[in-house]
Amino acid sequence: MKIRASLGSGFTEVRVLMTHPMETGLRKDADGKIVPQHFIQNLTVKLNGKTVLDAQISQAVSRNPVFSFRLNGGAKGDKIEVSWLDNHGESAAIEAAVA
Amino acid sequence: MRFIAFAAALFASCAASAQDVGKEIQRYRQMVAEGSPAELFELQGEELWKKAQGPKNVSLERCDLGEGPGVLKGAYAHLPRYFKDADRVMDLESRLLYCMSTLQGRSREEATARVFGSADRPSEFELLSIYIAGQSRGVKIEPGLSQPKEKASYELGRALYFHRVGAWDFSCASCHGDEGKRIRLQELPVLYKPQYARPVMASWPAYRVSTSQVITLQWRMNDCYRQMRMPEPTFASETTVALIHFLTVTARGEPYHGPGNKR
Amino acid sequence: MLLVVLLASAAWADPTPQDIQGIMQRDFHPRGQATMDRVVQDGVQRVCTDTRDRPPPDLAKALEADQMKTIVYPEGGLMGDWKRGEAIAQSGRGLTWNDKAGDPAGGSCYNCHELSPHELSHGTIGPSLRRFGSTRGTGPEVQRYVYGKIYNAKAYNLCSQMPRLGDSGTLSAAQIRDLVALLLDPASPVNE
Amino acid sequence: MNHLRRTLLAALAFAIARPLAALAAWNKGAFTATTPGEALKSLGVGNAAASKDLHIEAPEIAENGAVVPIEISSAIAGTNALIVMIEKNPFPLTARFDFKEGALPFVKLNVKMGETSDVRVLAEAAGKYYSATKEIKVTIGGCGG
Numbered sequence: 179m180k181i182r183a184s185l186g187s188g189f190t191e192v193r194v195l196m197t198h199p200m201e202t203g204l205r206k207d208a209d210g211k212i213v214p215q216h217f218i219q220n221l222t223v224k225l226n227g228k229t230v231l232d233a234q235i236s237q238a239v240s241r242n243p244v245f246s247f248r249l250n251g252g253a254k255g256d257k258i259e260v261s262w263l264d265n266h267g268e269s270a271a272i273e274a275a276v277a
Numbered sequence: 278m279r280f281i282a283f284a285a286a287l288f289a290s291c292a293a294s295a296q297d298v299g300k301e302i303q304r305y306r307q308m309v310a311e312g313s314p315a316e317l318f319e320l321q322g323e324e325l326w327k328k329a330q331g332p333k334n335v336s337l338e339r340c341d342l343g344e345g346p347g348v349l350k351g352a353y354a355h356l357p358r359y360f361k362d363a364d365r366v367m368d369l370e371s372r373l374l375y376c377m378s379t380l381q382g383r384s385r386e387e388a389t390a391r392v393f394g395s396a397d398r399p400s401e402f403e404l405l406s407i408y409i410a411g412q413s414r415g416v417k418i419e420p421g422l423s424q425p426k427e428k429a430s431y432e433l434g435r436a437l438y439f440h441r442v443g444a445w446d447f448s449c450a451s452c453h454g455d456e457g458k459r460i461r462l463q464e465l466p467v468l469y470k471p472q473y474a475r476p477v478m479a480s481w482p483a484y485r486v487s488t489s490q491v492i493t494l495q496w497r498m499n500d501c502y503r504q505m506r507m508p509e510p511t512f513a514s515e516t517t518v519a520l521i522h523f524l525t526v527t528a529r530g531e532p533y534h535g536p537g538n539k540r
Numbered sequence: 541m542l543l544v545v546l547l548a549s550a551a552w553a554d555p556t557p558q559d560i561q562g563i564m565q566r567d568f569h570p571r572g573q574a575t576m577d578r579v580v581q582d583g584v585q586r587v588c589t590d591t592r593d594r595p596p597p598d599l600a601k602a603l604e605a606d607q608m609k610t611i612v613y614p615e616g617g618l619m620g621d622w623k624r625g626e627a628i629a630q631s632g633r634g635l636t637w638n639d640k641a642g643d644p645a646g647g648s649c650y651n652c653h654e655l656s657p658h659e660l661s662h663g664t665i666g667p668s669l670r671r672f673g674s675t676r677g678t679g680p681e682v683q684r685y686v687y688g689k690i691y692n693a694k695a696y697n698l699c700s701q702m703p704r705l706g707d708s709g710t711l712s713a714a715q716i717r718d719l720v721a722l723l724l725d726p727a728s729p730v731n732e
Numbered sequence: 733m734n735h736l737r738r739t740l741l742a743a744l745a746f747a748i749a750r751p752l753a754a755l756a757a758w759n760k761g762a763f764t765a766t767t768p769g770e771a772l773k774s775l776g777v778g779n780a781a782a783s784k785d786l787h788i789e790a791p792e793i794a795e796n797g798a799v800v801p802i803e804i805s806s807a808i809a810g811t812n813a814l815i816v817m818i819e820k821n822p823f824p825l826t827a828r829f830d831f832k833e834g835a836l837p838f839v840k841l842n843v844k845m846g847e848t849s850d851v852r853v854l855a856e857a858a859g860k861y862y863s864a865t866k867e868i869k870v871t872i873g874g875c876g877g
Contacts, residue, residue, distance in 0.1 A: 193312075230831070239841060457664065508569060508579065
């Protein structure tokens, strides 16, 4: 999982890259077995500890999801945290400061 | 990977003319490139480069890719080239294989058991390639061409490019021979001409969004021969390296800007 | 500068098709139905490689005549079912190492040709075949020409890039008849 | 965007198990609805007025349905949520983004499309809903061989 944040004019563009198979439950693996559903359901973005974006996503989001968001203003040192939770209860989070 | 088995786009009126189609495909590729997770695979490649493996339990960090042991900056952009220690012209993947055996003590059989990976598990060569290629961003493509064996490899590659063979009588030029040609919606660059080879060779290896896979030039040679209805080219063989060498020489001078993103 | 001169005059140093055949025998290995006999060039492949697809006319005529003799016409009519023909034209399967020998192959026609106006995703390596039947007619001679051309395109144009779909064992007589219908049957979308 | 300064951040990637902030519960009903109408009903969305201020930036033709890039931005004052629907997907509701204090109503994401279809986006602003639609043609890319 990786964040890349860049300052725009008046906003900070945050790009998040996540490794996740986002299985739809409709795909068969090499030997013909259905691969069970496995996808991120909740995505949260926090700026300096405060939730600024709450997202619910589905298996229709592409594998290894990449999202871009825009946060108001933003300056050096702002702390951005992105976390996700999937339908298996697994989760991950990443934290970074705007350079 | 696909959500549902594909349905071809059968729709009532076929309003889009050829130019619109081409323009829209470019737009699709440009937007796909902006939102590509390729960087994640570069990170994994870096970890693998530093990971001790094989009977000698050593990492690849002392591997000499042509710019000196462990030197990554610009190494990819200067391959393929002649290596005195192996007395052979090598591309990145064949050189990595050489280091796996000499430094790590791994057998060819073990190291090449899975040279092409899957979306769930990329192969070592794919992860290492995308990481190492990324270390040549901005460096001009300048493969070796001064040594006698480098010239011979270039000439072999050129002859292979036009060699018609296989159950369907194809050569590389059958598809990559004339300007403005397409297979389905896939434009076919005329790779023996510098202006078309440059943008292509500056963007391999690449992340292919449709399969979520890292794809390398060794895979590309393998898969093209498969579609030429030929038997399989041996991984890192002289034939594959010579073809890659010919394409890279044809693209000389272009600053490398990969790893790229493909549909 | 030396380098440019070298490249320009490198033609004499290029390996010959025979050299390449030897290198391929060393650098390739069989996989699935893709066996090593395929690395051996036949006369057509050798001449077209040597002359970069521009064979001298008299040699081309002679070799085209040989290729014409390979075409086997089935008993009865040459027009099959255009609907099956559309499926064959869409399918890219056949003769690769991950196709199972014996499974029905496709003609890969849409890879190179425009056919039905409803298929946006078509190639441009071959000429557009839009309205082929409505412009060329659908009589027995045209049917015979189309059947023969699909069976062995090299009989009509020695160094054509079109595979010899019948001669190579890719398509059966029935499948070629269905493609003839796709091109010539007035009801086929190709002729809309 | 061209004045965008690209700054690569040091990325600390770690999997944590610490409790996550109170999450908007994943709306199972809406995400498992098999028609756009059903999905909207479970989201409690009434009729939505078409609006030119709700922009969908996406290619008209996607070479591949596995990854279709879509950029959505709303110029409707007070937009606090964006909803993405792909009409012809088996489960049309694809994503819902709730923007809190500090985030702009903008998102770029890659979605999967089973076939050529309309992409319908809804914006929620001050309790009212607005919509925009764009058709994306999905074809088979590559050599099909």
